[in-house]
Amino acid sequence: xxxxxxxxxxxxxxxxxxxxxxxxxxxxxxxxxxxxxxxxxxxxxxxxxxxxxxxxxxxxxxxxxxxxxxxxxxxxxxxxxxxxxxxxxxxxxxxxxxxxxxxxxxxxxxxxxxxxxxxxxxxxxxxxxxxxxxxxxxxxxxxxxxxxxxxxxxxxxxxxxxxxxxxxxxxxxxxxxxxxxxxxxxxxxxxxxxxxxxxxxxxxxxxxxxxxxxxxxxxxxxxxxxxxxxxxxxxxxxxxxxxxxxxxxxxxxxxxxxxxxxxxxxxxxxxxxxxxxxxxxxxxxxxxxxxxxxxxxxxxxx
Numbered sequence: 001x002x003x004x005x006x007x008x009x010x011x012x013x014x015x016x017x018x019x020x021x022x023x024x025x026x027x028x029x030x031x032x033x034x035x036x037x038x039x040x041x042x043x044x045x046x047x048x049x050x051x052x053x054x055x056x057x058x059x060x061x062x063x064x065x066x067x068x069x070x071x072x073x074x075x076x077x078x079x080x081x082x083x084x085x086x087x088x089x090x091x092x093x094x095x096x097x098x099x100x101x102x103x104x105x106x107x108x109x110x111x112x113x114x115x116x117x118x119x120x121x122x123x124x125x126x127x128x129x130x131x132x133x134x135x136x137x138x139x140x141x142x143x144x145x146x147x148x149x150x151x152x153x154x155x156x157x158x159x160x161x162x163x164x165x166x167x168x169x170x171x172x173x174x175x176x177x178x179x180x181x182x183x184x185x186x187x188x189x190x191x192x193x194x195x196x197x198x199x200x201x202x203x204x205x206x207x208x209x210x211x212x213x214x215x216x217x218x219x220x221x222x223x224x225x226x227x228x229x230x231x232x233x234x235x236x237x238x239x240x241x242x243x244x245x246x247x248x249x250x251x252x253x254x255x256x257x258x259x260x261x262x263x264x265x266x267x268x269x270x271x272x273x274x275x276x277x278x279x280x281x282x283x284x285x286x287x288x289x290x291x292x293x294x295x296x297x298x299x300x301x302x
Contacts, residue, residue: 002020002149003209004149007150009150009152014120014150015122018146021063021064022064022138022142025060025061025062026060026061026062026063027059028061029232030231031061031066031069037073037076041069046082047065063145063204063207064145066203067200070203071088071157071198072085075088075198085164087164088164091140091165091167092139092144093140095135096135096140097133097134097136101127101136102128104140105120105127108120109124144200145200148201148204153171154201155174155201157169157197157198157200158195168190170187226252226253233256240260241259241260244258
């Protein structure tokens, strides 16, 4: 989790924030995205390229990678195919060279003005003093995430439905600046086409904590400790699970009942289950003198 109070409007910490959002912190099995979807997207090269030097972290993702996964999840819900996702990935997730970012920041400065550009000023100076052919270690999505945390502003990504490599970042500040700099035609032209709206700030909010009441936004963690335990139970026995009941008390998970189907050949196996289970419900179905179904319900208190 990122304590947003440490970074909100704190200009001198902006460079640190870029490093922070790239930390490997989340296990792929403990986020609010179906794990089998993640594996399928990896096989199709839709997710971020992982650094081979960090093989020990192969099962972990960064804050930035989590946001990209949520974008992919939303695009898939919209019905986008892999090719369309890859086009967008190339634009906002791929690493660019220093010279590419200098051009990008020149355009950003024109749009948002000198005052709002302060967050990027030190980085802009460093870029201009660097080898223009050097590949930088952050991407466009990282810039959006840092901007959201630093300003506390809602930001969405408008993506052309007919051509996913064309997108437009959209927020209250950006809308004003589009108008102030007489480039509102960018928005007008974009609105002439069907587009997807991706609420990036909503995804970022899931890993922020202790936020001051700015714009009345609600910030929560991705999954709670109880939800993580529930996911582990499901993933561990999903092939055998017949039914799961979750009981809540005052908004928190109090009890989980997991009914699994087991194959039992001998009566002794049943006796062993009975002896071991001090808090279970066992259902046995018999047809023509043979056991045809054996259900074991375990109650787990959290």
